[in-house]
Amino acid sequence: MTKDVIALTPKMPDTAALLVALAAGGAGLDAAATADGAVIQLLGAGGRPLVSVEAPVLLQVPGEAERLLGTPAATPLWWTETRASTAVPEAAGLAGAVAGRLAEVLGGTVWPEGAGRVTTVPVDSEASAAPAPPGALPTVDVVTASTAVVLADRPVVPLTAWLSDVLRTTAAHGAALHLVTPAHCRISLPLRTVLTGAPNRWVVQDPAGGYYDGLSGAVLAWQDGTFAPVRDAEGRARPAEAFGRPAAGTGERRLTVQLRTEQPAEDDTLLGGALETAWRTLTGAGPAGWGTAEPVNLPWSPRRFTDLARGRMPEPTLVTAVGHPDRPALATVRVTRTAAGIEEDATLSLGYGPAEEVPLDAVRELAEALARGHGLIGMLVALGPGRRDPSLAPRYTDPALPVSYTLGARGVAEATLTAARRPPLALKPVRLGPERRPALHYPLGGGTDPAGWEHLAALLTHLRTAVPPLP
Structure with missing residues (x-):
């Protein structure tokens, strides 16, 4: 299951609807607001963020849901993202439960299809006991001294408000953002703009194994806490076969x-x-x-x-x-x-x-x-x-x-x-x-x-x- 789950609803998720949705984690989880109240997090033992619920966005532009998710939807509608921590196995199911309950209460749908659940998801993983360090980026999957790694699996990965915040934070600390996706994912042109050029990267999982740069095609490997090109004896980056393999001609x-x-x-x-x-x-x-x-x-x-x-x-x-x-x-x-x-x-x-x-x-x-x-x-x-x-x-x-x-x-x-x-x-x-x-x-x-x-x-x-x- 993808770690991002989105509720698309005709009504605004008000406080009552959000409380019902957040109850999907049971009575053992705490909730806290971050980012000046724009994000609500469900916290496990020790204050570890499990799921972040973004502020709902009123979508008034026709075609945006279909452009980014492949899901036709009438506008106006409310777009509410839930994002699960990959450090906790139960978090993905919890994100689906939160979004599913929002959609049930407000008469909407959930993307991806089938991800929404309306049952309580208990969280028992010991990983939830690890406290989040002060100032940690919520639900960023891996953080090293030089790089923040975000995993994503969507038809089109967009430059969301949350991802923009991650970019600003990493840039302020002189660090890089590396977005890791499967090979079937695409990125939007605004996201391509901010990922073009060092130190940020679009890292693609090669179906044949390993990783490559989604913009340059260079084979990548995890080295010293970051993704870097694999170079030959002369210092040249090696191109990935999957990147150079021609796509079927479409005439577009x-x-x-x-x-x-x-x-x-x-x-x-x-x-x-x-x-x-x-x-x-x-x-x-x-x-x-x-x-x-x-x-x-x-x-x-x-x-x-x-x-x-x-x-x-x-x-x-x-x-x-x-x-x-x-x-x-x-x-x-x-x-x-x-x-x-x-x-x-x-x-x-x-x-x-x-x-x-x-x-x-x-x-x-x-x-x-x-x-x-x-x-x-x-x-x-x-x-x-x-x-x-x-x-x-x-x-x-x-x-x-x-x-x-x-x-x-x-x-x-x-x-x-x-x-x-x-x-x-x-x-x-x-x-x-x-x-x-x-x-x-x-x-x-x-x-x-x-x-x-x-x-x-x-x-x-x-x-x-x-x-x-x-x-």
Whole structure:
């Protein structure tokens, strides 16, 4: 049984319902609130956390339960996670009992199917007697001096609020987060973003034995309290066969738009406009929802997004936005206060099936709109193979190829219009935006030319004195 069990209910789990659910452990267990009351824990002997019950989340965005769990569910609904400690054998059953009782009382369902139980689960394991150390992360499976290890088994592992807290805590202590999953699991794009690069890792259990990195494919082994690459005599990492094994061809593709904009830091500045423009231009509709974690729970609102970012400044804000269920799309947006104003760095990913047309003809229209009305600094568009749904499997995928790059008016002015219009390449940039402060749009092969990355590198080298490459 998975150690994560989720109750999906049409009614909010109030205090009475939570008390009934927490009674699943019998009279011998204590309960305590942590994280400023956002998490309730069932404690075994000695205060060891057995099960953590997260604060219920009101899910108002259609399709989120199906995107993350594969379970269609009507919205609005309440999403309540219970997480069991893997150190205690009975804890997984206890988590299922807590979620099952919530669903029974409130008329909902439990994921995974069959995990919910409505009987009392006695906890007799001696492991429950081990006290939790002060400040311990609740239900993190393994903690060493350098690494926190979290085990997960879901169709798609998302960047939940709890996992975000674990990341912040480990980073504050100079430690790493290693997420360990079976090979059939996928991760969401927001989670991939935070796991990309040392010291954090996505560790995949190889069906043939051992472990490998789900992003790079390097064979891993547990060494000195952390997962590290297995290297040959020359110090090179060894690739895992399971990672390089090609998946069955599906013909699915993914269009990725990376854009950076800048606006003045004024009272009437509204954020999210560039992302919404990109979404509408490429799909015909705006984002469906947004949030600071997954599942994404709030209907799309530039005003609420702006209020959140303004309240957190000067600290940056990172949010996730999702599309409507019939048009899979997902974006991450980072808002940063700079000396010149407010920058938004957005990455929008859109998936397409083999019979669906990728709207490459709309890219130039999008560049024009961003250059005229949204303070565009730069935009890179790329196309490549990828799942239609916005998730990532632990397998090698051919890299995307550039479609185009657009340089905003500020970059053109800094590089000078004469130089920016004459890159050392056999391409002709298209002039966009206001006549007095133009942007330049550079076609790079339409996502079909393998030399597109070389052309982009040459272009950015030509402009580098003024324009850094996009992330």
